[in-house]
Each structure stands twice: as C-alpha cells, then as structure tokens.
Amino acid sequence: MLFNRYRRGLFITSFLAAPVILYLIYVIAPYLQAFYIALTDWRGVTATPRFIGLENFQRLFGDSKFWQAVTHNGALLVLLPLITIVIALFFAFLLNVGGPSGVSGIRGSKFYRVVFFFPQVLAVAVVAVLFQQVFRPDGSGMLNGPLMALGADPIGFLSDRGVAFWSVLAVMVWQAVGFYVVLFSAGLASIPKDMFEAAQIDGAGRLSLFFRITLPLLWDTVQVAWVYLGILALDVFAIVWVMTLQQGGPDSATTVMAAEIYRSAFGHFRFGYASAMGVVMFFFTVGFAILSLRLSRRERIEY
Amino acid sequence: MTTMISWTVANSRKLARSERKRRLGPLGILTHLALLIWTLLVMIPILWTFLASVKSEDEIFSDAWSLPAALRWDNFARAWDQVHIGQYMLNSIVVVAFSTFGTMLVGSMAAYVLARYPFKGNRAIYFLFVSGLAFPVYLALTPLFFVVQNMGNLPLIGPFIGLNTHAGLVLVYIAYSMPFTVFFLSAFFRTLPTAVGEAAMVDGASHTRVFFQIMLPMARPGIISITIFNILGQWNQYQLPLILLQDREKWVLTMGIADISTAAGYDQDWSAMFAALTLAILPMLIVYTVFQRQIQSGLTSGALK
Numbered sequence: 037m038l039f040n041r042y043r044r045g046l047f048i049t050s051f052l053a054a055p056v057i058l059y060l061i062y063v064i065a066p067y068l069q070a071f072y073i074a075l076t077d078w079r080g081v082t083a084t085p086r087f088i089g090l091e092n093f094q095r096l097f098g099d100s101k102f103w104q105a106v107t108h109n110g111a112l113l114v115l116l117p118l119i120t121i122v123i124a125l126f127f128a129f130l131l132n133v134g135g136p137s138g139v140s141g142i143r144g145s146k147f148y149r150v151v152f153f154f155p156q157v158l159a160v161a162v163v164a165v166l167f168q169q170v171f172r173p174d175g176s177g178m179l180n181g182p183l184m185a186l187g188a189d190p191i192g193f194l195s196d197r198g199v200a201f202w203s204v205l206a207v208m209v210w211q212a213v214g215f216y217v218v219l220f221s222a223g224l225a226s227i228p229k230d231m232f233e234a235a236q237i238d239g240a241g242r243l244s245l246f247f248r249i250t251l252p253l254l255w256d257t258v259q260v261a262w263v264y265l266g267i268l269a270l271d272v273f274a275i276v277w278v279m280t281l282q283q284g285g286p287d288s289a290t291t292v293m294a295a296e297i298y299r300s301a302f303g304h305f306r307f308g309y310a311s312a313m314g315v316v317m318f319f320f321t322v323g324f325a326i327l328s329l330r331l332s333r334r335e336r337i338e339y
Numbered sequence: 340m341t342t343m344i345s346w347t348v349a350n351s352r353k354l355a356r357s358e359r360k361r362r363l364g365p366l367g368i369l370t371h372l373a374l375l376i377w378t379l380l381v382m383i384p385i386l387w388t389f390l391a392s393v394k395s396e397d398e399i400f401s402d403a404w405s406l407p408a409a410l411r412w413d414n415f416a417r418a419w420d421q422v423h424i425g426q427y428m429l430n431s432i433v434v435v436a437f438s439t440f441g442t443m444l445v446g447s448m449a450a451y452v453l454a455r456y457p458f459k460g461n462r463a464i465y466f467l468f469v470s471g472l473a474f475p476v477y478l479a480l481t482p483l484f485f486v487v488q489n490m491g492n493l494p495l496i497g498p499f500i501g502l503n504t505h506a507g508l509v510l511v512y513i514a515y516s517m518p519f520t521v522f523f524l525s526a527f528f529r530t531l532p533t534a535v536g537e538a539a540m541v542d543g544a545s546h547t548r549v550f551f552q553i554m555l556p557m558a559r560p561g562i563i564s565i566t567i568f569n570i571l572g573q574w575n576q577y578q579l580p581l582i583l584l585q586d587r588e589k590w591v592l593t594m595g596i597a598d599i600s601t602a603a604g605y606d607q608d609w610s611a612m613f614a615a616l617t618l619a620i621l622p623m624l625i626v627y628t629v630f631q632r633q634i635q636s637g638l639t640s641g642a643l644k
Contacts, residue, residue, distance in 0.1 A: 047546035050450050054447035055517055056464065061470055061490075062514035066482035073481060089638035127377065130370045148374050150631050157627050157634060161593040162619050165600045168358075169386050169391070169613070181403025181612055210380065219639045240541075270546050271475055274577045278597045297477045302582060307481045315477035321475045 074311035085308065092312035101317075105291045106320075107227070108201060112208070112269035112292075117262045121211050124216035125258070127152065129246055129309070131217070132224040133232060142256045149221060151325060152214035160211070163280035165206045168194070172280075194281050203289050207275055216261050223257035224250065263328045270321050273298065293317045385620060392617040396610050403434065411610065418614035426588060427595035428618070431574060434505050434591060438512035439569045445513065447562065451550055453521065454528035465525065471518030481591065484582050493589035503586050512573050520565055523640070527561035528554065567630075567637030571591065592619055 052205030074092055078085035096102055153265075155163065170178040173278040179188040193203045221272035227250075235249050273294035277283050283299070293313065301310035391399055392414055394407040419425045453465045484502075491501015500507040535557070537547045544552070555562070577593040584590055590598075596619050599612045625636055 043459075044456070044546065046629050047357075047549055048456050048458060050547075051448040051452045051550075052464065055375045055445040055468075055521070058445065058510060058514045058519050059468065059471075061475075063479065063487060063517070064467070066479035066486055067474055123377075127374065130374060142370055142374075144371075144374075148378060149635070150628075151378050153631070153635055154385075154624065154627060155381060155572055156638065157622060159577065159593045159596075160394065161575075161597040163617065165596050166384060166388055166620075167615055168600050169388065169616075176400045176403050178384060178403050185402075209363035213377070214381070215638065218635050222639060271477075273477070274593075274597070278577075296479045297480065298578075298581075300547050301481045311478070314475070314480070316389075317475050318478045322473055325471040325473045335386065 044308055048171050051150050058286040065154050069316055070311045074315045075203075080305050084184045084280045087143050088308070095309070096312055096316065101288055101291065102296055102316075104288050104295075105296045106316075108272055108290065109272070109320070111201070112205065112272060113266055116208055116212070117137045117207055117265035117332055119205075120212045120216055120260055120265055121258060122260070123209070124220055125251070125254070127213070127217045128220035128224060129250055132221055133245065133250065139267075149214075149218055154214065155211040156213070156215045161278050162273040163207065163211055164275045167203075167210075168279050171203055194279070195286055200280060200286060200290045204272075204275060204280065207279065208268070208272065212265065216265075219261060220254060220257060223254045227253045259328070263325070266324055266328065267321065270317070270324060293320075340357075345544055373419055385624075388613055388616050388620065391608070394610060394613070395610075399609050399613070411597055414610045414614035415490060415618065417608060417611040418618055421608070422595070422611050422615045423587070423590075423601055424592070424595060424615045425592050425617050427592045430590060431592040434512070435570060435573045437506075438509040438516075438573050439566060441509060441513045442520055442569050442573075443562065443566055444517040446517060447524050447555065447558070447567075448550070449517070450521045450524035451528050451554060454525035455554075465521070468521040471515075472522065476515065480578075483511070484581075495599065503584055503589055505589065508580055508583050508591075511579055512576065516569050516573065516578065520569065521563055522570075524558070524561055527558055531557050559578040561640075563633065564637040564640045567634055568640075571634070571638065 063188055073085065075087055076085035077088045077091070098176060099228065123163050127148075130144060131148060158166075173182060173192050173195050174177070175181050175184045175194075176188070177190070179193065184190055192199060194200050231249055231253070232245060240248065271294060272292050276290055276295050277298070280290045282285075284295045289309060294317070297310050297313045300306045300313060364473070385436055387403075390407070393412065394405075394559050395409075395411055398405055399406055407601070423548075449468070453461055453468075487500075487507050488502050490507065491504075500503075500510060530642045531554065536553050539549050540546075575593060576591075577597065580591045580594055596615060599607075599615060620632075
C-alpha cells in the first residue's frame with residue numbers, strides 16, 4: 037500500500053517535472069522580472085540597472101507617442117470585434133440558414149467556408165507583406181493600378197496619415213472573418229432545425245429569424261468571439277511592424293503598444309522603460325479579460 | 340378516399356412551402372452574390388501575388404494587372420537561393436517538428452496528471468499554467484531575451500540552447516504553448532471514462548503505461564486538434580524568433596519573408612520577392628486544402644470548449 041502511494045507520487049512528479057520547470061524558467065520568471073525591471077533605469081545590454089521607483093511610469097504619462105499607440109489599440113478593440121462579428125454572423129447565417137426553404141444551408145456552403153477560412157492559416161507576417169504589395173502607392177499596386185487606369189488619383193493606403201490605420205484594420209478583418217464564420221457555423225449547426233421551422237410556420241421572415249432565433253441562441257459563441265478578437269486587438273504587432281511605413285507610421289499614425297515596447301527594448305535598448313510599457317499593457321489586457329468575463333455572465337439558453 | 344386525403348395533404352404542403360418561399364423572398368441570387376464578393380476579396384490578393392511571381396521586374400512595375408509575356412520560373416530559383424527561402428523553410432520545419440512534438444509530449448503529460456490525479460497543489464499548478472493565457476507576451480520579451488542568453492552560459496548544454504540556437508527557440512516555443520495545451524487537454528482528459536485505465540491498473544500496468552498505451556490513444560481526437568493548433572501557431576510565430584535569432588542562417592520563414600519588405604531598398608529584387616511570398620503561401624494552401632476539415636475543427640475547437 038505504502039509502495040503504491042510512493043509509486044503514485046513518483047509518477048506525478050516525473051510527469052510534471054519537465055513542463056513545470058520549462059514553464060517556470062521561460063514564462064513565469066520573465067513575467068515576474070519584468071515587473072521589477074519596470075522600476076529600474078536599465079539601458080543598454082551591459083549597464084547595471086538602478087532602482088528608480090515609479091519614474092518610468094511618470095515619464096510614460098507624458099509620452100504622447102505611447103498614448104497614441106494606446107488610442108490605436110483602443111480603437112481596434114472596439115472596431116475589430118464589431119466589424120468582424122457583424123460580417124461573420126451575416127455570412128454564417130447565409131451559409132447555414134440561407135437556403136431556399138429557409139432552414140437549410142445553401143448550395144456550395146462548404147466551398148465558401150473553405151475559402152473564407154484560408155487567410156487564417158497564413159502567418160500574420162506573410163499577410164503583412166502580401167498587403168504591402170496590394171497597397172503599393174503607384175500603378176504597380178493591386179488596388180491603385182486599376183484606380184489610376186480609371187483616371188483617379190492613387191490612394192496612399194499606407195502613406196496617407198488618415199488612411200493607414202484603416203488599412204491595418206481592413207487587413208485584420210480580412211484575415212479574421214473566415215475563422216468566425218466557421219465558429220458561428222458550428223454554433224448554428226448545434227441549434228435544432230425545428231426551431232427555425234417552427235418560427236417560420238409561425239410566420240417569421242428572414243430578419244426576425246436572424247434577430248429572434250439565431251442571435252439569441254448564438255450569444256455565447258458571439259461573446260467568446262468578442263473576447264478572442266479583443267485580445268487580438270490588444271496584442272497586434274506583426275501586421276503593424278511589417279506592413280506599415282516606418283514600423284508604425286507614417287508619423288506614428290498606426291503604431292500600437294506592442295510595437296512601441298519592441299522598439300523601445302530592442303531598438304533603443306531602454307529595457308526599464310519598455311518594461312514599464314509592458315506593465316501598462318498587462319493591466320489593460322487583464323482588465324479587459326476581467327471586464328468581459330463579468331459582462332458575459334448571462335443566463336444560458338438550454339436547448 | 341385515402342388517395343384523395345394524401346393528395347390534399349401533399350398539395351397543401353406544396354402550397355405552404357411556396358407561401359414560405361414567397362415570404363422569405365428571392366434571396367437566393369443575392370445570397371450567392373454576397374458570398375461570391377467575399378470569396379473574391381479573399382482570393383484575388385493571393386492570386387495576384389502568384390501572378391506577379393512569374394513576371395519580370397519591368398512587368399511588375401509597369402501595370403499591376405498585366406499578364407506576363409513569358410513565365411519567369413527563374414524568379415523562384417532566385418527566391419530559393421539568393422533570398423534563402425529554402426534555408427528559412429528548412430529551419431522552420433526543423434524547429435516546428437521538434438517544438439510541436441515536445442509541446443504535445445510534455446503538455447499532454449502535465450494535462451493528464453492535473454486532470455486525473457488529485458494531490459495537494461494540483462489546482463495551484465493548473466492555474467499557474469492557465470493564467471498564462473491572459474498575459475501579453477510583450478511584457479516578458481526583455482527578460483526572456485536575457486533568460487535565453489543566460490541559458491547559453493550554462494556548462495555543457497549552454498551552447499545548444501542559448502541565443503541564436505534552434506534548440507533554444509524550441510524550448511521557448513514549448514513553454515509558451517503550455518497554457519493553451521494544458522488548458523484544453525486537461526478538459527479533454529476529464530471527459531474520458533476512468534474504467535479502462537483502472538482495469539489495466541488492477542491487471543498490473545504502471546501509471547506510465549496506462550497513460551501511453553490507454554489514455555493517450557483514447558484522447559486521440561483532442562490530441563489531433565491541439566497538435567494542428569500548435570503546428571500552425573508555431574509555424575506562424577514571428578515575435579519570439581525575432582528577438583531570439585539574430586544570425587540570418589538561423590532565421591525561420593516568417594522572419595525571412597518579413598525582412599524582404601522591411602529591409603527593402605531600391606536595389607530590391609522584386610520579382611524574387613513575389614516568388615518568395617508565393618513559396619510561403621502555396622505550401623500552406625496545399626496542406627490546408629488537403630486537411631481543411633481537421634484544420635478548421637482544430638483551430639476552432641479551443642473556442643468552443
């Protein structure tokens with residue numbers, strides 16, 4: 037008996053040792069250190085860090101570039117989920133309930149789902165380079181070529197301060213929509229077809245089918261989508277860093293928190309200051325997670 | 340009499356159906372039109388890149404939509420050798436092969452123990468892993484760089500796992516994949532029946548053997564989903580290798596592709612750039628077309644749990 041207890045303990049320890057040690061060294065330790073580094077004036081790879089308390093945070097409050105980045109993350113946090121979810125819900129509804137009888141999927145719905153989802157499997161860095169070419173400012177750009185052929189002025193998708201942010205948002209939506217179409221389709225498939233049929237027999241049209249049946253029954257999935265897209269909006273880095281001019285430009289018009297942290301740490305080697313930004317970003321992310329968990333407590337509809 | 344009733348029933352059904360159709364309106368065409376527009380939005384940028392990859396430099400710069408006079412396959416040869424896409428792709432394959440295998444091995448071991456063996460501290464370790472889901476990786480970047488640098492100073496194994504090493508990157512990938520892998524798989528292990536494993540234990544199988552020969556095969560659907568999730572996530576990773584790999588010959592594919600455009604000068608070989616981009620997209624397109632069902636369910640399964 038005692039031997040069995042010993043064997044069980046040994047098994048647990050041996051199975052947990054590798055993952056826990058790796059996780060402590062590479063994930064937990066860096067996160068904890070970051071909070072301390074944020075309180076130092078550490079600059080340069082070899083310099084010794086000196087404790088300076090909250091000075092970095094004081095400076096951060098006056099750093100207009102960082103607050104510009106925060107504003108962009110905030111705008112993305114609202115717009116990216118909103119636009120993506122509306123488009124994805126629309127397509128998921130058409131694909132699954134858009135058939136002629138009103139309850140079945142339409143022809144070719146599988147084909148559409150396969151195509152829509154594809155951008156999701158591409159690396160963000162690859163998508164960024166792809167759209168850099170699509171958005172070229174002259175006649176060689178995929179979009180500006182036809183525009184100029186029609187006699188219109190070329191649009192500075194990435195070079196115009198007022199347009200660049202929207203280009204970033206558009207690419208993010210382009211990549212994300214397919215994933216949520218598939219996610220919502222899976223949710224729709226688990227709603228019994230009788231629901232739609234019963235509603236139709238009672239005289240529901242397509243609009244009320246969508247707003248009174250589909251949306252309430254999919255609400256849980258929509259909330260999950262909202263949280264995922266929100267995190268995506270707060271974490272955005274590669275698309276801005278690789279696609280935009282001056283890595284967050286022109287003139288900081290598209291910069292985001294992650295880009296400023298990376299620039300500060302590995303461009304200027306201001307490790308203390310970069311960590312302070314990281315701490316602010318940490319609280320934004322955790323705050324968003326807690327807030328969305330709070331707001332999403334709603335009665336589940338059982339069916 | 341009966342035929343008459345069934346005729347009436349059939350007829351009234353038909354009437355009801357056509358009435359329903361009328362109320363729902365002629366959406367058929369519009370539906371397909373809307374779906375077709377998004378299909379084109381997705382496909383045209385990708386196909387346009389494929390087209391540009393066989394054009395000459397002059398053709399690329401003259402008109403965005405012109406067709407190439409001749410198919411210039413030598414663009415691909417230059418992308419492969421001079422832009423080093425071949426090297427980067429090989430690096431990516433090596434890193435992801437090891438990191439995904441390692442992630443699944445240690446991740447499933449941890450998830451299984453945490454799901455099935457109550458002991459003091461079990462919940463604490465579980466939450467330690469899962470809390471990682473909420474942390475933005477950017478906070479950890481600076482210290483992580485120095486952690487990996489310091490690992491390079493370890494005696495004996497140091498040179499293999501420090502900065503600029505693939506093994507070092509593999510270990511980092513494994514560690515950062517733990518939160519989701521443990522979270523998902525332990526939920527999955529909890530849904531499996533206990534009886535089979537217990538029976539094997541009675542017959543004298545060890546804990547380890549029960550895990551590898553009984554529980555792991557039973558958990559196959561979950562394992563496949565998360566394996567796909569991790570392969571794609573690690574293949575597409577850009578941020579972590581960007582800080583950990585400085586030597587060009589160690590770079591992974593995403594860095595190679597991103598570099599072509601960020602470091603773009605006027606002497607840039609644009610047609611080779613489009614060929615490189617095509618080389619990064621096309622294999623994904625082929626793999627995705629073959630495994631699209633598994634990939635879709637693998638990536639979305641996490642959200643539905």
